Amino acid sequence: MSEPVPNPVPRPAAAPVDLEIKDAQLIFSAVWDDLQERNGRDALRFPREFIWLGGAPGAGKGTNTTFIAKARDITAPPIVISNLLTTPQAVAIKNAGQMVGDREVIGLLLQELLDPKYRDGVIVDGFPRTKVQVECLKLFYHKMLELRAEQRATAQGRASRKPMFRIALLFVPEDVSVQRQLQRGLKIKEHNRLVRETGTGVLLEERVTDLDRDLCRKRYKAFKDSTFDALQSLRKIFHFHFIDAEGDLPEVQRNILREFTYQSSLELSPEVYDLIQNIPIATQLGLHARQELVSRLEQYEEENEELLRRVVQFIEAKIVPIVRAHAMSGHAQINSEEAILEDPLALRMVIDVFWERGFHATVDIHRIEVPERIDPATWEISCRTKKVYRIEVRYPPSDIRRGH
Structure with missing residues (x-):
């Protein structure tokens, strides 16, 4: 009779963050290669200043994006990640039966950033949301530094400036977030009722999450568990602006001005x-x-x-x-x-x-x-x-x- 084989010593599982870093490297490498092949390396000229804007549900991102742009002298329209998913490129991906995952979102975003209208500065609303996207953001920053070093050796090099990444987080506590989501849902519902009754105006999207208190709380929890932690992890790497958005609009805008006032240091x-x-x-x-x-x-x-x-x-x-x-x-x-x-x-x-x-x-x-x-x-x-x-x-x- 053969002796029983002893149970092998269990090997520690790789930390999730390691897997996420590896996934991000593979995703970003594929996106970057596609971007170079499509546009040519010499055409890879990105904005000098980026504001990566995130916010809790009901924090007022849509309300305050224009104000932030004015505070930073940015004239280009913001890039809203959710809007990228309705572009012809994204629709084509979905029509082909594919999901618009991290690789597709990052590819669409980097291609959009090559538009010359963003050259002096851009606000990106809704990115990064996950740890994989955070790692891709770091890789993108290092690629921009490499491009700058190369471009400064060319005849057009003087126009190449060091990239500036700012992380901006509009934050409200859970109770304020839930209250604002519900108020927004009731306001849109009333607006749509009047449109249907009078036949005047345009119907607005009614989100189920804006009409149910439990769903509002789940949406806030999803933000805290993913986007909030992802953005917080960049605090030690890039300029980080934590903006208290709990007060009324004038107070929130004063907080924004205080955070974004030009600082030479x-x-x-x-x-x-x-x-x-x-x-x-x-x-x-x-x-x-x-x-x-x-x-x-x-x-x-x-x-x-x-x-x-x-x-x-x-x-x-x-x-x-x-x-x-x-x-x-x-x-x-x-x-x-x-x-x-x-x-x-x-x-x-x-x-x-x-x-x-x-x-x-x-x-x-x-x-x-x-x-x-x-x-x-x-x-x-x-x-x-x-x-x-x-x-x-x-x-x-x-x-x-x-x-x-």
């Missing part, structure tokens, strides 16, 4: 920020041109770092003391004959550095004829032209309350 490269961080910050001006300003400053540091350093030293040593002395008035005018200002690029750097720190600066060049000698025979006066650079700096003056 987040948006500039560390090298540029180290150079200019000692310049005092005034109330911000010119935010409409923020994206172009950041791009120029980073380009200065990458292509003319020594000149930028000298310009900053000139500002700190020669201009800032005068600006501080005129803090009461909010207006300082400096006349300078510094040789560095003869370089037109240096003049532009002076203006841009001041704009980045919140000042409004202008530079005028005045040419003055200075007599040098007189010809004794003809009494002709020979002059040399002296350039005087008049730098005018404006900023909010000191607000001093005076006694009566």
Whole structure:
């Protein structure tokens, strides 16, 4: 009789996250290969700024997306993942009997992001929702860094900027979420009743989940168990904005402005920020041109770092003391004959550095004829032209309350 075979020692199962990472790598690799084959690698030019927007049910994503775009000076329409699933490409996938899974969603999203209208910035509503999508987002970011390194070596490389990923999460607690979902359901139901009775207007979609309290709670739980945790996992990797959306609309929008106000410490490269961080910050001006300003400053540091350093030293040593002395008035005018200002690029750097720190600066060049000698025979006066650079700096003056 043969001896019984001992039970093998059970091997620990692979952690689910490992499987998800492996799945994400396979999915993203296939999507990326398809994207390159379809468009060509040289055409892979994506937006510089991404806001990946997620939110609890009833948190007001649809209500606040336009407001967020305005706060970040983004003019392109948002990409709504649920809308991508109704595009002709997605319909063709479904008509072929296939499911629109992670691979298809990511493929549709990356193809859409190549549209030039998103070049300066885009809000993506509803991505990522799962851990697989989170891993694909990380892989996408690294691919963008690779593309930037390659493109900067080409003739068009100067237009290639470092990508910026922001994760934005609009959050409300469960009781608020359920209440808002039910209110939305009742409002849509009443709207549709009036449309049917009067024959005027367009019927809106009535979601079953907006009419049943238990289903509302299940929807919120699904959000907490998947999307919330997925987005939270990116907190240590990308700029993360947790936005309290529980209050009324004005309060929520104040929270959004507080989160998305331009911060040079987040948006500039560390090298540029180290150079200019000692310049005092005034109330911000010119935010409409923020994206172009950041791009120029980073380009200065990458292509003319020594000149930028000298310009900053000139500002700190020669201009800032005068600006501080005129803090009461909010207006300082400096006349300078510094040789560095003869370089037109240096003049532009002076203006841009001041704009980045919140000042409004202008530079005028005045040419003055200075007599040098007189010809004794003809009494002709020979002059040399002296350039005087008049730098005018404006900023909010000191607000001093005076006694009566």
